[in-house]
Amino acid sequence: MHRSSEVKHLASDFNTRACECFGQPPVQPFESHCPVLTDRTVRVQLKVLKVKDGSVFFIRVKPDRTGVVTDGVKHSMNPFCEIAVEEAVKLKEKKLVKEVVAVSCGPQQVQETIRTALAMGADRGIHVEVSGKDYETLGPLQVSKIFAALAKKEQADLIILGKQAIDDDCNQTGQMTAALLDWPQGTFASEVTLEADKLKVVREIDGGLETIKINLPAVVTADLRLNTPRYATLPNIMKAKKKKITNVKPADLGVDVSSRLEVLKVDEPPQRQSGVKVETVHDLVEKLKEAGRI
Amino acid sequence: MVVGHGVRCLSQLAELPELHQMMRQTCRDYAQKELAPIAAQLDKDHRFPAKQVQELGAMGVMAVEVPESLGGAGMDYLAYCLAVEELSRGCASTGVIVSVNNSLYLGPILKFGTEEQKKQWITPFTTGEKVGCFALSEPGNGSDAGAASTLAQREGDEWVLNGTKAWITNCWDASATVVFATTDKSLKHKGISAFLVPMPHPGLSLGKKEDKLGIRASSTANIILEDCRIPLGNMLGERGMGFKIAMRFSIPQQTLDSGRLGIAAQALGIAQAALDCAADYAHKRTAFGAPIGKLQAIQFKLADMALATESARLLTWRAAMLRDAKKPFTKEAAMAKLAASEAATFVSHQAIQVLGGMGYVTDMPAERHYRDARITEIYEGTSEIQRLVIANNILKEYQQ
Secondary structure, eight states, X not given: OOOBOOEEEOOOOOOTTSOSOOOSXXXXXXXXXXXXXXXXXXXXXXXXXXXXXXXXXXXXXXXXXXXXOOTTOOEEEXXXXXXXXXXXXXXXXXXXXXXXXXXXXXXXXXXXXXXXXXXXXXXXXXXXXXXXXXXXXXXXXXXXXXXXXXXXXXXXXXXXXXXXXXXXXXXXXXXXXXHHHTOOEEEEEEEEEEETTEEEEEEEETTEEEEEEEESSEEEEEOGGGOOOXXXXXXXXXXXXXXXXXXXXXXXXXXXXXXXXXXXXXXXXXXXXXXXXXXXXXXXXXXXXXXXXX | OOTTTTOOOTHHHHSOOHHHHHHHHHHHHHIIIIIHHHHHHHHHHTOOOHHHHHHHHHHTGGGSSSOGGGTSOOOOHHHHHHHHHHHHXXXXXXXXXXXXXXXXXXXXXXXXXXXXXXHHHTGGGSSSSOXXXXXXXXXXXXXXXXXXXXXXXXXXXXXXXXXXXXXXETGGGEEEEEEEEESOGGGGGGGEEEEEEESSBTTEEEOOOOOOSSOTTSOXXXXXXXXXXXXXXXXXXXXXXXXXXHSOSSSSSOHHHHHHHHHHHHHHHHHHHHHHHHHHHHHHOEETTEEGGGSHHHHHHHHHHHHHHHHHHHHHHHHHHHHHTTOOOHHHHHHHHHHHHHHHHHHHHHHHHHHGGGGGSTTXXXXXXXXXXXXXXXXXXXXXXXXXXXXHHHHHHTOO
């Protein structure tokens, strides 16, 4: 679903490291953001987002037009984050990383999402508690600050995130996190290989595939073709129950989660107009001329 | 492992423990993505879903209750019922394949096998590489299991089996079977013993695959035993214990009671799938200017369908919880199986009605659910037998 929104920049004191040209700001992020941090010896921190389930069809704009209705809507892990978790677990299975930490920012419910990541193979979880109004206005910038703070605290070497959340499609958190930490980034990754102390990342870009080599520590964002996430096995679900999830508040990390963005309005896309069938190419050209298109 | 272990209260029926919710979700995801899209084709081709069975094995679903030390998932019976329901919602044939392997094959060996037998006959059957089957019924007796005429004679250090078993699910795809044979017909049901036979094996052959109305991706056929020789060590449990192993008599938690709940779960999955289909159609199909879901006739049907399914589900969960708490559960298991199987046939019948003409063609899954549902009232104890079991238990409760 596309949402159009107008945004006013309320403050200009952006962190100078963060890029300012973000275009459309996020509208009502519903996800909890988790970065995946990985250590060389590796602690991988995963970003685990809880978004509205991709198979939910009936999304409605709230009457006050500040966002969409989330009550009673099924939420699940952001698909790109699932891919990120899978990649981190794979690295661990290859014994290239030591520990995988799954992080999620949001209210109590995100613990479920963290447990899913644990059931897929992450070692432990961190729940950054953000709820209520703060959660409604939580956007990539605040999340990136949280991740950057956690990365330093946990001494992570690699952060893997999903490239974007499927509810707001911002595609900003990974990039901002890298900038805040002054780490290299490999975004839209379709292949990740650890070579000595460098990371080889194949990126899916408009022009094709770009292969880059970046130093660790680094930030990677997962694209669709990076891997196929595994189903949690029953024994792993059982093990997940015993794995630890620590709770942390943004204030503990020295992060201010207040938003510098104000959503002015959220609208449904305009109703699709029906088209007109024409018989010949000549008619088509005439019609296009009539409509002022050519 | 499960909240409230030992003391299962009814409030747990309302909200499953987190562990169970997670595993239910993973099975649901798998069924939606991997089973539902191929179920129609599997049915058409009568094809055993070997790849999916292996994947399910890797997930631990082929041996839910088997302890981890033997290669299983080490979860409880409630978890198993949830798994079978979710898988059956995607593909009923896959549901029964999983159920037979768990309840009817692994179940008795886990309960009555020696340590040696467990290692040999359980561990290889937890991964999805191999599946097992259960050979009790014969051409001459189904409900009347005590009248088994398959013979087992001791010759030196071997048992020699002779006879024919009928209606054996999974047999064309199985690598082992639990066979029930009598060592002394005069002892009637007390003469029956259980034996473990590998497949293929000299003296064991398979009849033609039955061409069934439903659950066509699972194979069903006769097993013919002609001087089938097995080592003495292949007897499961003690001599004469066969009937107890198969049924439930004075010892609680026997095989068919447990198998009963597996089938109840399968029936629930079919009912739910049929309900999903009908409810979805009611939203989309318009007649007389509005979606048919606005018509009371359809609404009443959907309500009855949901009620039947949900009631049967709660009966199934309760019976499973009783079993996990090691309490007697025979009456409850019979009630669950009866309710769930009758719900499956009722719901799938009504689903076709809601879909109208579309319910009658293979373009929509309603007709397959209707065909798949029918067997649930027959196997693993016909509805009539379930009623006898329930009645017997009730009369015992009221005995002076």
